[in-house]
Amino acid sequence: MNLQLKEGAGFPDRLLYLLAVIAGVSVANLYYNQPLLEMIRQDLGSTTLAANHIALFAQCGYALGLLFLIPLADLYSRRRILLTDFALLIAALLATALAPDMTTLHVSSFVIGVCSVVPQFFIPLAAQYSRPERKNRNVGIVLSGLLTGILASRVVSGAVGEWLGWREMYYIAAVLMLLSAVVIFRILPDAQPNFTGSYGALMRSLFTLVRRYPLLRLHSARAALAFGSFLCFWASLAFKMAGEPFQAGSDVVGLLGLCGVAGAVTATFCGRYIARVGIFRFNVIGAVLQLAAWGLFLAGADHYLPIIAGILLLDIGMQCIQLSNQTTLFELCPSASNRINTIFMCSYFIGGSLGTLFSGAAWTLYGWPGVVGAGALLTFASLAITLFARR
Template identity: 40%
Template sequence: MSHGGETNLTIQPGDNNSHPSTKTPPLKPGNVLVYVMAVACGVAVANLYYAQPLLHTLAQQFGISEGTTGLIVTMTQLGYVIGLALIVPLGDLFERRRLITVVSAGTAVALAGAAISPGIGSFLMACLGIGFTAVVAQVLVPFAAVLAADGQRGAVIGRVMSGLLLGILLARTISGFIADVYGWRAVFWIATVSMIVQSIVLWRMLPQSRGGTRLSYPALIGSVFLLFREEPLLRRRIVYGTLGFAAFSVFWTSLAFLLARPPYSYSDSVIGLFGVVGAAGALSASLAGHFHDRGSTRPATGVLLALVVIAFVIMGVYSTHLTAIIIGVVLLDIGQQGTHILNQSVIYTLNHEARSRITTAYMTCFFFGGVIGSASSGYVFEFGGWVGVSWLGGMFGGLAFIYWLTELKTCRG
C-alpha cells in the first residue's frame, strides 16, 4: 500500500531473524526493490572513486606530487572508515529509511564542497566529508539482508553488491569522460545532483524499518568491539577483506599514474575506461553469492584469493603490454569482489539482531586496509615505479591466501 507515492510499510523491531514483517513480503533476487537498492548502493559508493582516474589531472591542477595526490584517495577512505564506525551502527538503532535519506543528502553537500574547492586543502576536507557520508551504501546492504527471504539471502546480497561494485568501477569511466569534456569540477556537480535525486527516490520507495536494539549510542558503539571477541568467523573474514581491499586499492590508486605515462600516455577518459574492464570482473564476482548459498564458501574463497595474487604477477611482469593489464584488471576484480561478497554473505549469518554493527566491524577494517593500500601506493609508485606497486599489491594478496590456508576444515563458512 502507498500513500502519496510513499511506501507505507513498517518493519517491526525484533523481526530480523527471518523476513522482517508479514506486512512486507520477503525480498527475492528478482524484486524491483532489490534493483533499486543495488542502484542506490552503486550511486552512493561511486562517490569514493570519481577522483581516481583524475589523479594525474588533479596533481597538475593543484601543483602537487604523485605521492601527495594519493592522499586524495586516502582522505576519502579515511572518512569512510570514520563513517563506518559512527554512522553505520545507527542502522540497528534508528529508523533506517530516514537515516539513509538524511545521510545521502549529506553526501550531496560534501560533493558540492569538492566542486567549489579552490585548493588542495579544501578539496581534501571535502573528500573526507564525501567518504564519511558515502557509508549509506553500508546501511543499505545489511538492510537488504534484513528484508531478504531465508535461503535466498546470499543471492539478494550478491545482487545488491553487484550494484555497489558496478558503482565502484563505472565511477572511474564516467568520471574520466565527464572530466575530458566538461572539466573535473563538473564530475562533482553531477554527482551532487545524483545524490539529491537518490535521497528523494529512496524516501519514497524504501519501507520503514527500525533497528531492534535498545542500547544507548555509546553502548551500541562499544558492542561492536564485543563482536570481534565473540565471533571468530567474523575475525577471519575481516582479515580476508582487509588484505584483499588493500591490494585492490594499491592497484587502482596507481593505475592512473602508469597509464598517463609512456608507453600508454592515455587521457582521463581512456584511463576511466578501465573501470568498464573491471566491471566485467565485478559481474562475474556476483556469482559468489550463489556459491555461499550452495555451501561452497571455503574453497571458493581460496580460488578467489589466488586470483588476486596471479593478477599482480601478470601485471608486474608484463607492465608494458596492454593485454596483460586488462587481464590483470579482470582477475583482480573477480578475486577481490568475489571474496568480498562471500565475506558479507558469511558474516550476515552470525547475529541477526546486529547486522549493522557487524557491517561496521567488517567494513571499518576493510576500508582501513584500503587506506593503507592507497596511502602506500602513491609513494611506492613515486620511488619504486609499477614494479614496486605490483610487489606491494601481490604481498597483500599473498598474505590473505596464506591465512586462508590455515583455515580449519571444521570452521563454518
C-alpha cells in the first residue's frame, strides 16, 4: 500500500481498520501483566506491593512515552519512529520473559510502557486526515481497536499464564510485535510533518498549547481522574480474586476482562452522539456509571454477578468520559493534533498511574474496601471538576 494522505481528503477504510488492529495488538502489552500479577509474585517470591509496581512502572513509562515520543510525529516520519519503537519494544518484552528478579521486571515494564504508545500515533492521524463529517466515527474505530486490545490482553494473558506460564506470554507478545512492525513498514503511508523547528521548540510548544486552551486543561484533568479510578480496580483485582471466597487463577481474572467489551462497543457508536447529547452530559453520565460500579464492587464483593455488572458499568462510564473529551480536542488546533493528543494522553496515564499507586497502597493497608474507597474518590474528583467547570 503506497498512499499519500491529504488533510480533509478522507481516510481509506482499509487502512483505518488495519491501524485499529495494530493499535489493539500494541496497547495489549501494557495490560498483559494485570491477570498475571499474583502468579509473578509467587514465582519470584515477592510482595503484593512489589508486584503491583509492575503495573505502576508500565503506566508511568506510558505517560513518559506519550510526552516525549508522540510529539515527534509532528516533526519526523511516523514510519521511522514506529519501526524504532517496535525494535525497543521487542527487546523489552524478551527481557521481561527472561527476567530473573522483580527489579529487572520493573525496568523492562517501564520500557514496555514507554514503547506501547503506538496507538497514539494513529488517533491524531485519523482525526487530521478524515473528512469532517467522519472524524468522530474514524477516531472511534481506532479507539475501538485499542479498547478491544485492552480487553483481549487480559483474557489472552490470563489463559496463557494458566496453561503455559507468565513468561511464555511475553515471548508470544514479542512475536506479535515483530509481525506488527512488518505490517507497519508495508502499509503506513507518508504524512507531511506539522511542525518546522527543533525538538526543543516542539516540546516548548506543548506548554504554549496548555496555556492557550483552557478546554485542553479541563478535558485532560477530568478524563485522567476517571481513568485513575478505572485502573484502581484492575490493579488489585488479581489479588482480590486469588483470596476467599473465589480462589481464582489468572484465567478467571482474564475472562472477567471480557465484560469490558461493553466499553469497546460504546466507543464504536457513541462518537456520533457527542454533539447531540453534549460533552457535559456525557461526563456526568460516565461518572455516575463509575460510581454505581464502585457501589456494586463494595456491596457484592464476594459474588461474581455484582463484580461482572460493576465491570460493565465501569467500562461504559470510562468510554463515555474518554471519547467525549478526547475527540472534541482535535478541533482546537488541527495542525497540532499530535501535540494535543500528547497532552491529553500524558495527563490520562498520569491519572492511571495515580490510580494504580492508590490501589496498591489501599490494598496493602485496608484490603478491598480500601481499593473501593480510593476508586470512588477519584471518580468523585472527576465529577467535581465537570460540575465546577459548568458552574
